[in-house]
Amino acid sequence: MATLRQTVAELGALGADRRSGAAEIADRAAALLEAFCRGQRARDPQLPYALSALAEATLAAHPAMAPLLNLANRIQLAAEADGRALLALRRLLAGYRRERQQAAKAIARRFARHLPRRATALTYSYSSTVLAALAAARSRLARVIVSEGRPGYEGRVVAERLARMRIGVTLVIDAALSEQVEAADLVVVGADAVLARAYVNKVGTRQLQEQARARRKPFYILADTSKFLPAGLAGFHRLEAAPGGELWRDAPAGVVVLNRSFESIPFERGVTLLTERGALTPAEVRARLERQPVARRWPRLRQGGQTNGSGRR
Amino acid sequence: MATLRQTVAELGALGADRRSGAAEIADRAAALLEAFCRGQRARDPQLPYALSALAEATLAAHPAMAPLLNLANRIQLAAEADGRALLALRRLLAGYRRERQQAAKAIARRFARHLPRRATALTYSYSSTVLAALAAARSRLARVIVSEGRPGYEGRVVAERLARMRIGVTLVIDAALSEQVEAADLVVVGADAVLARAYVNKVGTRQLQEQARARRKPFYILADTSKFLPAGLAGFHRLEAAPGGELWRDAPAGVVVLNRSFESIPFERGVTLLTERGALTPAEVRARLERQPVARRWPRLRQGGQTNGSGRR
Incomplete structure (x- = not known):
């Protein structure tokens, strides 16, 4: 079981990997997110906020690598799926990994x-x-x-x-x-x-x-x-x-x-x-x-001109 | 005073320098040759043979660098200047260094x-x-x-x-x-x-x-x-x-x-x-x-298919 704080930190640490390819780094991010999901309760009212935080951390890890931005988008789409966030995310993550392997x-x-x-x-x-x-x-x-x-x-x-x-x-x-x-x-x-x-x-x-x-x-x-x-x-x-x-x-x-x-x-x-x-x-x-669908929150975030507080951009 | 053997070895060692520019390496070769000249007697009948050996060592040191090939050519031209080899070489070397500095x-x-x-x-x-x-x-x-x-x-x-x-x-x-x-x-x-x-x-x-x-x-x-x-x-x-x-x-x-x-x-x-x-x-x-004049010996050497025994080519 991984806490929100741990998972955000681990997603941030992916940013230091400059040797792996974009697809590989996104796969590791997906695995971290799956581990996070395992410890969550579907009815936790905080969950959408937690997922938004994870989406932002994923967005910021390697902002040149599209698979991470797309993964962040999927997480945020799940966060915006009222009442079904956890189920939606699990499905999106499982789908992501399966699609990637088949695609390769x-x-x-x-x-x-x-x-x-x-x-x-x-x-x-x-x-x-x-x-x-x-x-x-x-x-x-x-x-x-x-x-x-x-x-x-x-x-x-x-x-x-x-x-x-x-x-x-x-x-x-x-x-x-x-x-x-x-x-x-x-x-x-x-x-x-x-x-x-x-x-x-x-x-x-x-x-x-x-x-x-x-x-x-x-x-x-x-x-x-x-x-x-x-x-x-x-x-x-x-x-x-x-x-x-x-x-x-x-x-x-x-x-x-x-x-x-x-x-x-x-x-x-x-x-x-x-x-x-x-x-x-x-x-x-x-x-x-x-x-391709894009989460509702992104355009608002862009207007605010800030996506996270990590100072990396 | 530098012996023939020493000078040939030192010219060969220039080949290991892969950081300096062509002009610099040729300058160092010219200095080695000037040091060799200092110990020589003008009337030594062996001198033309010694100069040919030095010319070959210079030719082989960095065969991509034209200044070294040109320097080798000058040495061989001196070797072919009957009876005036040492004087000719000293003049050619002094000329080479002066020309280089003015050219730069x-x-x-x-x-x-x-x-x-x-x-x-x-x-x-x-x-x-x-x-x-x-x-x-x-x-x-x-x-x-x-x-x-x-x-x-x-x-x-x-x-x-x-x-x-x-x-x-x-x-x-x-x-x-x-x-x-x-x-x-x-x-x-x-x-x-x-x-x-x-x-x-x-x-x-x-x-x-x-x-x-x-x-x-x-x-x-x-x-x-x-x-x-x-x-x-x-x-x-x-x-x-x-x-x-x-x-x-x-x-x-x-x-x-x-x-x-x-x-x-x-x-x-x-x-x-x-x-x-x-x-x-x-x-x-x-x-x-x-x-540009070219020493008489080079075409013959090329026909023989071999310029030296150092095995570098």
Whole structure:
């Protein structure tokens, strides 16, 4: 059994994880929320307020990662389900986890069909969706090219996992990854968020996409629909910089260390967004985003100009 | 006084320095050679053979760096100056050092004229020529953007030196540098070699040049003519990869660490090559390259397919 205070603290602590992918962090948040639910009474009149607090903590943990914003939205939707909040949340959480697992498998299956035999794939940064897809496509892969992923070195994690599956890996410095597009048959990346006209991923992805276009190599974004960020939530979406100390702990005075983690990349011709529902065009993405329900409380919160007291934004 | 054996060993040791710029390493090689000269007798009949050995050691130390190949060429030209080898070498070495210093100053003066007031410059990797130019242009600089420079972190060295001169510095990860071109007024890089149709610099430079072109930002290559590599020496020029262990010491089995340091970048429209003789067009570069004398021994060595026994190539 987890108290409200504990759960808020644990959700906040997820913000310090800068190596895991967006989907993984959202899965951990869902598990924390399920643990919270176990100790609650359905008829507790305080429950909607508690859920609103949990929704805000989830919203604030990693404001660049859409799955967390979507999870926060689900919690708040449950809080707004008069008298049935706990039941609604349990159902939403169970649904969330099941959907995620099925989505990852469906994307992996679809991705494998796009691979030529003995393919050399190039990937950047860490995405659990991409790793699952590469694992499933193992028999068609000759080699995967990946870069270090400064400052967190999450590219080494990718390299290690792939090597354990006996997939050949070439690891290069981040600055050399674009040049390696030439040697690859295709480029595949994950996403932290999918918006109406762009997607969000680690800084450097845009460069890679441009390089792939210039060299006419297929470019895939693998993202399940939990990454889709409806306009009503987009106002909470922040591409904030991480602490500079992660990059250079003892930087001399006069040196500003700018540790930007994310960037927004426009959907461009030749780029394929692969979801559990197949490849979606930007128009189809927009149609889906418009249909997604958004909790009543969010627009009011945005007008108030404040979502929480953690000071992280 | 330094023996032949010592000097060959010391020249070889320069190959392990992967943080200093090409011009700096060549300066150190010239100093080692001057020390060797001090202990020699002009009439020693062995001298030409000794100089050939020194030329080969210089050629092999950093085969991507043109100043070292040019220095090796000068040593070999001296060895081929019948009966006057020592005098010829002393003159060539003294000339080399003087030319280098004057060239760096001339380039710095010319570069400063290209800078707008309160300019934000972006640079990549470490170049002593670029550092000297930025130092001389201090009063016109608002800020310099630089990246870490994995794996050697030579970008931190640049940041530190600039900060000491009270020039504002922003340091980002290598993958974010291209994106920062937007925030800069101009991009400036050094070069390890200048060839007939391309120049050589750290991997990642080509990407930066493409980004600068796309955003219509001026792009400068600062390189004195000691970086110019005549066709007769180009056969010794190698863009070999550095040891993978520098990138990831305990990489798991199955992961090939490809630590490429250099790449060749074509001269393109909108790119300015600034030398001590002013901005040169590719046609002017080619004309100069054709005029540079090359020692008689090199073509023979190349036919033999071997330049030394150090096993580095």
